Amino acid sequence: MTVHTDVLIVGASAAGLATAEAVRRSGFDDRITMIAAELQAPYDRPPLSKQVLSGAWDRHRTRLRPADFIVSLDLDLTLGETALSLDVASRTVQTDRRTIAADHVVIATGAYPRGLPYQPQLRGLHMFRSIDDAMALRADLLEADRLVVVGDGVLGAEIAATARGMGADVTVVGPQTGLMESQLGSAVAAILTELHAAQGVRTRLGAQVVGFTEADRRVTGVRLAAGDTLPADVVVVAIGAVPATDWLSGSGLHVDDGVVCDRWCRAADGIHAAGDVARIRDAPTGSTYRRENRTNATEQGIAVAADILGVATPPTPIPYFWSDQFGTKIQVDGSIRRDAEMSVLDGDPAAGRFVASFQCDGVVTGILGWNMPKQSRRHRGRIGIAVSDVEEGVATGLGRRHHVRQ
Ligand SMILES: Cc1cc2nc3c(=O)[nH]c(=O)nc-3n(C[C@H](O)[C@H](O)[C@H](O)COP(=O)(O)OP(=O)(O)OC[C@H]3O[C@@H](n4cnc5c(N)ncnc54)[C@H](O)[C@@H]3O)c2cc1C
Structure with missing residues (x-):
């Protein structure tokens, strides 16, 4: 049986919730259905590598909105429901529970962590995206001394700083010449790397990871192309994120490291994408960009709502992100x-x-x-x-x- 809704939002995080809120704020009182693969009520990710990992916040403090506010939005919200496919022509989403047809479909499925091609499944070897990932890494760090962070970008640097603040012996390994160099440029990356060094974080920069060592299915080290191995009790791989578009394969949507949209976040007639999953094409130049930051997710969610309501306002082209370290x-x-x-x-x-x-x-x-x-x-x-x-x-x-x- 197919259920029908007016707006179907797939993903209940920063972008999806921003869309729902903005649609409701405008007085729209038709049916909004929102589904999310995760079971946790809509929560924010930036605190995960900071306050949640450090233990300063419990998981409930990451909620994007209080429970009664979510209720006031009058959403048909189902957590733990995964979208499996999309039929663009009929705007119908097949989930693991039902078939949902909608006048408007909003794709807000975010991204998942990129793994290394040779990455084995080992105890103590972590990826980091969700609240469960943050809790699992924290639990391991409380029992361990040596952490190796594979990845010298924003997430790797944040995890390193937080873990060092927890007293861990931390080494960051990555290919750049300074931490967060691709986001901060060389001069500020050098300043950030010095800050980490002053706080006792070791770095192996300009280095390539080629594998892991293990004993009894538990990680014991990170092998480098240079030939040496960094000993580790815990390893986290933080080498970027991949847009969550697997469920869209075969849909006919243009997917190219993200759902390709115009500047109003339109992917097809009645279908929008917002947040980490969306790749925006600038029509005059043909260039595209995909942004993974919190502000962008909110701004695009609001822009999608405006377009659904017929008052299109393309989001600001100026990106913004922040990071907190030491x-x-x-x-x-x-x-x-x-x-x-x-x-x-x-x-x-x-x-x-x-x-x-x-x-x-x-x-x-x-x-x-x-x-x-x-x-x-x-x-x-x-x-x-x-x-x-x-x-x-x-x-x-x-x-x-x-x-x-x-
Ligand atoms: C640890 C961490 C720290 C960060 N820190 C910062 C920071 O300091 N500053 C900053 O600017 N940005 C930061 N970011 C980035 C920011 O959090 C993201 O840009 C933002 O969360 C993107 O929101 P989103 O709604 O697009 O996607 P996500 O937050 O990834 O949410 C995706 C949603 O889609 C659901 N979903 C996925 N697939 C399916 C499916 N097939 N079916 C149904 N539901 C599905 C998920 O369950 C989830 O509800 C951080 C990110 C992480 C992971």
Whole structure:
């Protein structure tokens, strides 16, 4: 039997819930069905590698909204229900429980952690995406001394910082020359790597992992291409995420490392995608991007709701993410290329508080705040502006600054 609904949202996390809330906020009182593969009530992921892993928060504090608020949205919400396929023409989703046809389908299935091609199943070897993953890693860390984090990106650096704060002996291994280099550029990655070193985190950067050692089906180390093995009681692999699109294979949707959408997040007639799973195509240039950050998930959810309601507002093209490590709040508006030219706008890197802008080909592409959240937001308006205009004070009224080539 096929059940019918007006809006079907597949995924009940940041993007899915933002869509549902925005649709309801507008006064829409038709039926909204939301399903999620996970059993946990909608929860937030950023605290998982920070407060949940450290033990500062229990799992209930990660709830995206209080239970009574979710009830007030009047959703037909089913947790633990997995979408298996989509028929685009009829906008029908087959789940592991039923068939649901909808006027609007919203794909908000996020992403899952990428594994290494040769990754075995071993006790003590973790992936990290869900609240259960966070609890499992925490439980292991409480019993163990040595953690090796495979992955030098945002998640790897955050897990390393939190685990070190818990007293673990931590080594991070990855291919870059500095932690989070692809997000922060070389100069700030070096500062972050120094911060980790000062806190006792060891790094093996520029290194390639080729396998694991084990004893009695429990991980005992991480083997490097250089020939040595990093001994470990616990290992976490944090090498990125893969958009959760498996269930869409054969649907006819254009899937290419994400569900390809236009800037209104439209994937097909009556079908949208939002959050980590969505890849947006910029029609004039043909370029595409997929963003894995919390703000993007909310913004795209809101944009999808607006489009469903016929008041299309494409989400802001300026990305934003933050990270917290060793009490340092790092915020990035826009983007930072590895080779970008860095100008300190406020504060001083040596003092552990600064705001910097990053430019390529004379145009500001990103603003980074390091323990200066208010000041960092204030400079956001510079993004996309030619440095010459900024220097003349045309765009912002701010004065000329010192430039540092990374
Ligand atoms: C540990 C961690 C820390 C992070 N920290 C930060 C941070 O500090 N700053 C920042 O900006 N961003 C951070 N992020 C990124 C941010 O959390 C994500 O961008 C955001 O969660 C994406 O939301 P989403 O709704 O698109 O997807 P997800 O949060 O992945 O949710 C996907 C939903 O889809 C469901 N689902 C998946 N497949 C199916 C299926 N087939 N059928 C039914 N349901 C399905 C899942 O159960 C879930 O409800 C972090 C992410 C992680 C994992």
